[in-house]
Amino acid sequence: MKILFVAQNFQMGGIQKALINTLKEVSLYKHYEIDVFTFGEGELMKDIPPNVNVHTGNLLLQLIATPFAEVKMRKNVWHLMLRLLCMIVVRLIGSNHLYSILLKAHRNDRVYDIAVSYFNDVSHNYFNQGTNLFVDKFVQANRKFAWIHTDPLKADFHYDRCVETYKNFDRLLCVSEACKQNLINFLPQYKDKIQVVYNFFPIKEIKDLAWQYTPFEKGTIDLISIGRIENVTKRFHLIPLLCKLLKDSSICHFRWRILGNGPDLLQNKRLAFELGVDDVVEFVGECNNPYPFIRQSDVLILTSAYEGYPMVIGEALILDTPVITTNFAAAGEQISDGQNGFITSGNVEDLYPIIANVIKNTDKLQRMKKFIEENQYTNQKAHEQLVLEFDAK
Template sequence: MLIVAQNFQVGGIQRSLINMLEILSEESNIDIDLFVFGDGPLLKEVPKSINIIQGKRSLRLITTPMSVVNKSKKVLDIFIRISFMVKVRLRGSKTIYQSLFKKEKRLKKYDIAISYFNDVPGNYFNQGTNQYVDEFVKAKKKVAWIHTDPVIANFDKNECKLKYKNFDQIVCVSNACSNKFKEFLPEYANKVETVYNVFPINKIKILGSEKLNQIKDNKISLVTVARIDNTTKRINIIPEIVNKLVKNNIKNFKWTVVGDGPDLVSITERVKDLGIGNYVELVGNKSNPYPYIKSSSLFVLVSKFEGYPMVICESLILGTPVLTTNFAAASEQISNGDNGIITSFDEDSIFYELHRILKDRNEIEKMERYISNNLYSNTVAKKQLKSILEIKDE
């Protein structure tokens, strides 16, 4: 089997791939090559039994975020990355990637080849895994993974028609996303299957039990773990909701935001401007975010759209109830009123639900009891994965 990935920077898709590789590495009858274009701190978490093939320098740089390249302070790398930015805008990403792929090592023939990343439409650099598997890999079966809602994410219909033409199967991470894709490209409906993300449940519980140096008080603790991005994750609405809660005399909480991203500075400044630093804290990226989730009373997701966010399942594994916006697959993860609350996308609805919950601790305690009595399991996801990859139980 060959799995193709863009990079192993910190992110949900990267983390879901590591989880899948851990499950697959337990199968003695599978030989796995992982071709990763770029670098990233999560690469060290790939199981040792997986054969890692990395792209050459130019391919690694084009698939590494500019912010990461800048932090390296390597002048030549920064120059090469900027030159690629210019070339891609002049000639298009497909042409540039094609020229780079031709310089890569030719791989062997595979039974199954997987393009694991969305080739984000309209993005110059989050591209290439579909193109590589389609044009540069010989395999009996080719599979493309999709981790988001194709309609809300503005996938281009004509581009996708070409992109997925030569794939035998298209895997979506939720039934809702599968249904959306079938409506989006009905001619490929017979190729579409659902495979939920799998999770290393015991590992998550162990990591979650690490102690945090936090002052314990009687406040209700809220947590959000996400890329600090206003476009999709909408972290910028958190200070506004907090400010509204405080003005309505709800002050018995502390909201911790874990993550890094392009809008971290502007949101930090907004928290200062509103004078709400006692109620919301942005702690930046953490290599182990699980203790923050485990020690919190409620996980809050405010995204504009999601595919099947791993962090919701991780919260449930750690026994933490969830308040989430009503993205397409929300009801596949949250039983409304049991293990969490599903709310509308608008700021006022999120404020209303938080206001209600923060006034009554009993609701959180009720959801915690439900979660402890209905433990999270990988059973369905493993069955789906084995079916797609044609893995027979030994």
Template structure:
């Protein structure tokens, strides 16, 4: 039997995020007899750690909870973590010697775009390098064209939407760099999503009398919940009654809660905070609403499609691929006005929801686990 390919995969942590979930889904479905995988995480924390298959070797730089606020007593811990990680970035040979025990790798993978420096500084110059871009980096201020061009030092650049592929290829210097950019669908475990959605919940916050929109995601400005609340208020004032559930936590939580109170929306909007299993709430809602300013590949939209939910979304990266250019849901312009038009449309035309549900039901969804994992393996084997 041929020797197993030795792979190192790097990611920041395994807390609740789309990229983290995708990575764990991928690992759970890789054949263990074909690859030897080392997973190195900067911070050993997160709900997905327990889902990493036992045959994957798990390494970490630091242990502890993620710090998402700036409370005075947390600042020294934060500072130490940053310096500790920077040391390994400056002296990567220490990392490979002391943490990874001098192991040689055939392939090194950055499972998230933020790890590009770590991978490019690897002392193992002959290993093949792959970067997996899970976000719309062209919408992130810190990613200038000059920084993004560094990604072409990788042998393969995996992107999760046609939009990202086109943007990356525009920056390519030659045909070889263009060919390095590969679009791949994030693997979504359909069975797992359906199973989790069937679990009992006792705290669904509304009666089913009114149409209910749900949205799930970390409460950051990029998610556009501020816009969503303004639109909700406007529609209510126009007599289009409905309810909204927001699931997620994050540093913007208090601001959004304050806005909600200021607009007097306590009866029609509920912020439930983080839920490790949001799917029963999605299943019991009528529509999924995405108000994001930017996304990479909105995994939750793929899962909402698996649960057959009509979707209203801003025009962010990945959404045209997922909603098949509007065939499977409403894509509105990425603005407050756009969100307003999308929500108004689905609330005013009662027959639309049923039409979308039928379309979703009759579509062979391309991001289903087996297809994506097979494609990823092909890329790893060819590199």
């Protein structure tokens, strides 16, 4: 069976990591022959299994699939000028037209059994698009799948665009039951196409990498948050505010480490300094192997406004680290409230007392860790879901 996965890029990110994990799983099936077409590249390219055939877009496609900040960091004037030119052109003719022109050049004659558009196409972004368009218009396949990684209601999916885009797809695969239900509510005419395939996790690899080094000396209570540092969806700016409330309540015996990079990093560092909490908040930056940090921490805290099925929660549970999370759509599919973590409404007033209570009552942490150890995370359900969809006749 010939299967094509289409990706925007392999930069560090949740969807990219989910794709890497999916490729590692499906490449183990001997009856699957896997191709990947990626518009751009990125540091996660090295993690693609060796038996997967990888094809990359031409220079222009690579540039528009690469975050602008990353292109600037390369200090290649020619690449920067081309990227700026693309930004001008897309405002003149629209991103759909530009992608159509660029993607048409990558059409080939190969016929696939399944072609998968693995990335969300959020219509109000100029770039970060095109995988649905490519699979729909420029790939020959017996069946076409689109993977949905987020809550379509919270992520502001464009209704008319989705109706038009998904009409030629045979399956819309959601990463959680909650996202599936929200997509059915959003696109009821496509309810028979909508199914669930959970994210895969390389469990043994995560556990091995977690012991690769010791990132810090254990303190009284060590908290951790991980993700792209942008405040609209990930809301990392709440962390200095929460630390201020904790310190004002004389709770100072903790350290909150934040792993990741992004456009709001400097703003959040400045906020931590202005609030006088830079002694308890540590901005670690980008980290290729975050698992030792997760293993060594007492609690992972997710502050996101919305999520699909966040990889970092599964990774924390694999490493026996309890989780405090906001109440995104699928939170209850990963967290049993009060057993392996806590689910909060997500506002500061709700997050603060739960975090404070956990810091002051470490026996609760130990009970949660024991529960996690006794209920080990597995990929069994995801395997069943994927095989059901891929091998269906």
